[in-house]
Amino acid sequence: MMTKDDVALMILEAKRTTGLTWEEIADKIGMSPVFTHSACVGMNAFPPAKADELVKLLALPQEAALVLSESPTKNFAQTVPTDPCIYRFYEIVGVYGPTLKALIQEKFGDGIMSAIDFDMTVTRVPNPKGDRVKVEMSGKYLQYSAW
Amino acid sequence: MMTKDDVALMILEAKRTTGLTWEEIADKIGMSPVFTHSACVGMNAFPPAKADELVKLLALPQEAALVLSESPTKNFAQTVPTDPCIYRFYEIVGVYGPTLKALIQEKFGDGIMSAIDFDMTVTRVPNPKGDRVKVEMSGKYLQYSAW
Amino acid sequence: MMTKDDVALMILEAKRTTGLTWEEIADKIGMSPVFTHSACVGMNAFPPAKADELVKLLALPQEAALVLSESPTKNFAQTVPTDPCIYRFYEIVGVYGPTLKALIQEKFGDGIMSAIDFDMTVTRVPNPKGDRVKVEMSGKYLQYSAW
Amino acid sequence: MMTKDDVALMILEAKRTTGLTWEEIADKIGMSPVFTHSACVGMNAFPPAKADELVKLLALPQEAALVLSESPTKNFAQTVPTDPCIYRFYEIVGVYGPTLKALIQEKFGDGIMSAIDFDMTVTRVPNPKGDRVKVEMSGKYLQYSAW
Amino acid sequence: MMTKDDVALMILEAKRTTGLTWEEIADKIGMSPVFTHSACVGMNAFPPAKADELVKLLALPQEAALVLSESPTKNFAQTVPTDPCIYRFYEIVGVYGPTLKALIQEKFGDGIMSAIDFDMTVTRVPNPKGDRVKVEMSGKYLQYSAW
Amino acid sequence: MMTKDDVALMILEAKRTTGLTWEEIADKIGMSPVFTHSACVGMNAFPPAKADELVKLLALPQEAALVLSESPTKNFAQTVPTDPCIYRFYEIVGVYGPTLKALIQEKFGDGIMSAIDFDMTVTRVPNPKGDRVKVEMSGKYLQYSAW
Amino acid sequence: MMTKDDVALMILEAKRTTGLTWEEIADKIGMSPVFTHSACVGMNAFPPAKADELVKLLALPQEAALVLSESPTKNFAQTVPTDPCIYRFYEIVGVYGPTLKALIQEKFGDGIMSAIDFDMTVTRVPNPKGDRVKVEMSGKYLQYSAW
């Protein structure tokens, strides 16, 4: 049975062969780069029409479209990530977590930012002292119930 | 010896007494709310002049200014945070970590976003379907050396 | 500075003295027993008016009302609970977690049950073979974004 | 030797081929959807007659019926689940565990809800503010012995 | 507020002063030694009448009887015990756990031995090659539901 | 090289084919059911003569007898078992461990029950309120040296 | 209630005051240095007569003798020791554990070295290339039962 891991591997191979970037792939199917990469590696589900477009773009077998639009099980193996690029985000959550919580509560009340009704972008910002990575997250505010 | 924990407690008490918000405190000392909260709870060091302003604003003992401008040891006790508001950010790193890495490398090369030369904001974005939390992170791109 | 732990202890003492049950306390302040217990032990925030009512009911100091309505930090110390009564719920999540996920996705699509816009009840159901504990959870369905 | 994992895979393939939902499969063999899914993925044992019906319904090899009715070893690999849909239930146990315990003891005495003599349902409840997931658990109350 | 830990300490002191053994204490209040020790150190709740007898026997303050009959939260701090006497039992569960499971299922069906409707004894068995410790556990068989 | 895992699998297949129970297998080779199961799954070593009998009984290849009588390495993978039937025994050790220790020391002195010079039985005890699982462990008392 | 930790502290203070070495203390009470240190820090129980001698030697309160002869609970907090002197022994067990097991089984059969009926010495061995630490452990061989 074709799995999300199988399809991710096919996509990586097609990407190496075609020389397409994630940004180009995303543009061609009309989705954002963050969501596109995430769904390609099996951490999100493409809307069926987008899965079809991707399959055509990269010449994958048709069954892959079905797999790409199934709900994934989002398992991440490392409790604390070791790759430095990913660890820095983990560190930011560790250091600034209580600050994010305090400011969200000050601005909204007792609640959280949703990680489900959520989107994110990554941008390169030119800067004479060295270009900067800009990450923007946006999630719906969810208020705790009291009942 | 007065510690950063002692001072954090004094600040929280003064904040409860005065009714000031983190945003107001930040405004009055001319720093951002994220940095202000973080340095107040002992996860960052205030520039000495800012520490002095804060101490005056909240009527803390003068020794507190010294403590607030010392380099902190950034210990966070929970490897995986349990508070739902903080956990959601941890989850985002777990789910989207490889995506952030892939897009940073596509846009910049082999490197990372710095968590040291770094700043962050939290904003409330009105939305008819429910207001949204916007978190913007900006960190200097650091290229891996090859030597 | 009076903390949520301090107030929880005052409430437990008042409860022992007055002989009130959680259900009676909840009834008198017009909240559900689950939410009432949870907010009393510091895992939820009472609406200010309810905090006032509780403080009057149990003759707590007025400052306690302020504390009871502040946003809590929901830290739970045991990654795997050891108390048998709590462990059984952990076990149910371990054994039936993939089943809950599969059925939610079948009935709703790619998303989750919110643990924030959420409520719960506990009921005793008479049964000739031995009475049963009934736990009902209700959470808003949240659909994953695709963007 | 055919294992529960082998059979689970056959079922998932047959399900994809036939287009049957878990609810339809459960209806056809006269079991609940929660139990049916759980036993199909190897976390419960079907009564032999039900295993036979399932094998016929999905055209599995006859040996699968034997496997489906054997007692499973309920191993779950993640101490803390990472999939957001499952994690939310873990979080509920962490946040509300002491509350569940306090209310069970108030209503019944010193004991627990059984996770063995236990059943569960998942329902979609329409709601103008967004439909809700309803999970109902029912387990026999078990009183601690004193001897 | 007097806690189970406070009372356990009072009992240990009274035991040292009076020179009574656990077996003698158990005999005098008409409970088994295993249950008596366990409830004295806060891992079980005495029936109220037994708590009263114990309080009289050891001349504890009357409030202790109330504490001794409250439902305990059974927290054990070490996931893997280090004391050799306790570790050996942990090792037996690790080595013989699958065997206990296989034989219970062979003799009863798909189910478990209850750890709630449960009792245990410890006996010294004379033996010319060295006396032996005999531990007898008895728990009600609980059959998994199928629904 | 034939391993204990290979042989365990052969035995499970032979058991399924022949329909023999563990108790019947044990009877036929004149060992107890607990030891027999444990040695078949690779957690104990059969005396060579018993290994020979087993190999004949189940028509295994002769090399299996050699493997069955080799000293095993007793690795158990889960620090905390997740299968409910096994977990309950873990829980008993967690809750009653200090009690077992206290009573062993009261009856014997400063020492432990051996888990090596050790045997165990599992019995079904009829009971009108529900049959009970009886587990009897017997281990040699070992006194700590003082030197 | 005087605890083993209290007494260990008294002994360390008396040792600092009197300038006695562990070896001298051991000699004066007629026990080995390893056992003496271990029992002084609360990891073993002195025979009552030896506890009395130690109490006299170091002028401790008489109650300390009772405490020193009680059975200890041997809790060690670090699963993996961090002190380099202790870690090296941990490393030896990790690297040579399977070797120790293989040679014990080759020389004795299927069994273990007891850590209870056990003694140990530490000696300084002069060596022109640098003196050496010699550690000798001796434990009774225990044969696994087969029953």
Place this chain on the structure above:
Amino acid sequence: MMTKDDVALMILEAKRTTGLTWEEIADKIGMSPVFTHSACVGMNAFPPAKADELVKLLALPQEAALVLSESPTKNFAQTVPTDPCIYRFYEIVGVYGPTLKALIQEKFGDGIMSAIDFDMTVTRVPNPKGDRVKVEMSGKYLQYSAW
């Protein structure tokens, strides 16, 4: 590429075929049994001449000699060993670690026993009360630098 694991397996097979003991193998190549076993299973590197002798003795392919004399990476998978024979040594380190440290420091100064410039023997010591396992470790004393 032939690995140390591959060679270890060849040696175990040759050992089973030839019936040689570890002690005999060690004697024939003129190394100690502890070192011989350890290097055979990949936890130490044989001097090239000894690797050659071993390869001849057991009729292994010549490439194995190269592999046997390469520096190993000493990975041990279990932080806390579960095999009872190995666990007992872990337990000894946990219980007696601080004692070993105290006595080494008393006899030598501030330093440790090397686990690198190190050797070990295992001996069977006849004893009328039951033969004993004797383990002797010898490591060079290493003094901490002060600079």
Place this chain on the structure above:
Amino acid sequence: MMTKDDVALMILEAKRTTGLTWEEIADKIGMSPVFTHSACVGMNAFPPAKADELVKLLALPQEAALVLSESPTKNFAQTVPTDPCIYRFYEIVGVYGPTLKALIQEKFGDGIMSAIDFDMTVTRVPNPKGDRVKVEMSGKYLQYSAW
């Protein structure tokens, strides 16, 4: 799809065949030995021209050059390394970590040494008391932002 693990294995085989040292390989491609080894085993990315040189030097397939210049995911599996040679560096970080931090802050201000804009060398330093390993690390100082 050829992976970094595949290429690392090819390099190790070529290295064994050719008898080249890491230092010689590094010299021939004009990179340092530390960086060369690290990029060969998949923990760093070679500049494309260097990857080409290496592929020619060791007669690897041309696709390997592409793989060697891709950004790696730096996963290290052991949270605490067990190999003694690597563990000693871990221990140095544990023991001297707070010292490194204090001295960096004293010399530079509130910041860190970069592990990204970073290089390292390993040298053999002759010494009559025994040659010494010299490790030199150099990383760019990064100052914490205050904003």
Place this chain on the structure above:
Amino acid sequence: MMTKDDVALMILEAKRTTGLTWEEIADKIGMSPVFTHSACVGMNAFPPAKADELVKLLALPQEAALVLSESPTKNFAQTVPTDPCIYRFYEIVGVYGPTLKALIQEKFGDGIMSAIDFDMTVTRVPNPKGDRVKVEMSGKYLQYSAW
């Protein structure tokens, strides 16, 4: 009894009062800054004469000199450090550990760099692109025994 933690606190207070840097303190007592800081915070033992000098320099009570020269137990609480400045060194060990091992073995043979016969310096190296932190470690090479 005065402990190393007590003395560390006294030193930090004296340092804040006198305004001395670690480098100045080290210079005045003729030790290196790394060793001085490390021994002041309780991770190394000062030679008695140096402890005396330090006590005089900072006007500490005389008993502190005794404490500063006692062998410390080097416990570090965080298995994975969270402070970014310390974490980066941990990350370097994780990423470059196998490289350090490979190069040490290539230059010396099968052995390790001692972390006991060891010294370290931290230097600020001016650099037009941003000053750099230089860390130099030197440890005696220790060859594995073969016996």
